[in-house]
Amino acid sequence: SQQGEEDPQALSIQEGENATMNCSYKTSINNLQWYRQNSGRGLVHLILIRSNEREKHSGRLRVTLDTSKKSSSLLITASRAADTASYFCATDDSGSARQLTFGSGTQLTVLP
Amino acid sequence: DAGVIQSPRHEVTEMGQEVTLRCKPISGHDYLFWYRQTMMRGLELLIYFNNNVPIDDSGMPEDRFSAKMPNASFSTLKIQPSEPRDSAVYFCASSRRLAGNTGELFFGEGSRLTVL
Numbered sequence: 157s158q159q160g161e162e163d164p165q166a167l168s169i170q171e172g173e174n175a176t177m178n179c180s181y182k183t184s185i186n187n188l189q190w191y192r193q194n195s196g197r198g199l200v201h202l203i204l205i206r207s208n209e210r211e212k213h214s215g216r217l218r219v220t221l222d223t224s225k226k227s228s229s230l231l232i233t234a235s236r237a238a239d240t241a242s243y244f245c246a247t248d249d250s251g252s253a254r255q256l257t258f259g260s261g262t263q264l265t266v267l268p
Numbered sequence: 269d270a271g272v273i274q275s276p277r278h279e280v281t282e283m284g285q286e287v288t289l290r291c292k293p294i295s296g297h298d299y300l301f302w303y304r305q306t307m308m309r310g311l312e313l314l315i316y317f318n319n320n321v322p323i324d325d326s327g328m329p330e331d332r333f334s335a336k337m338p339n340a341s342f343s344t345l346k347i348q349p350s351e352p353r354d355s356a357v358y359f360c361a362s363s364r365r366l367a368g369n370t371g372e373l374f375f376g377e378g379s380r381l382t383v384l
Contacts, residue, residue: 197377197378198272198359198361198375198378199311199361199373201372201374204372244311255301256313256373257313259310261310
């Protein structure tokens with residue numbers, strides 16, 4: 157089963173609006189990562205937040221992490237049509253191997 | 269750096285045929301991962317290597333799937349014989365460190381496999 161589950165599954169907003177995507181996970185983690193995937197392309201790493209961090213910023217991206225609730229959110233401010241993509245959260249598996257497990261993703265559509 | 273390179277980008281084959289997918293990781297990355305992406309199951313980790321050695325292949329669905337990494341710059345994922353349910357996009361990714369040690373993954377563009 158997948159470690160992370162994103163919410164909502166799909167999100168459609170107007171250009172200039174903010175987009176918020178949420179991710180819940182099940183086990184303890186060392187860090188949580190967000191990736192972006194444009195249609196027909198590979199995934200691209202956006203940002204990583206460690207388990208001892210609560211908030212992190214990178215350009216128009218803001219990520220929060222609440223380990224007590226096992227949840228994270230990704231906020232994209234002042235969205236652009238070029239932000240249209242699928243966004244995935246990923247966590248390092250709590251098992252000994254510590255490989256990355258991906259959620260089901262949020263499909264974001266930014267309308268011009 | 270050219271990034272992770274996968275080939276072929278698209279493969280259409282008939283049930284029962286052998287399929288070989290290829291990957292060249294980023295130079296200097298010690299970890300290589302094979303993922304499969306489908307609408308139904310999302311992204312699944314199939315197998316990963318560390319320094320060319322397979323570490324965890326628990327995600328490989330069946331014995332029909334095999335993966336090798338003969339050297340640090342090349343890996344293959346083979347399906348023999350292929351079945352329609354193997355149709356998916358197969359991604360190769362590489363990293364310097366494991367995710368648990370804050371390693372980020374660098375993905376290739378994927379190989380879209382269609383088995384008729």
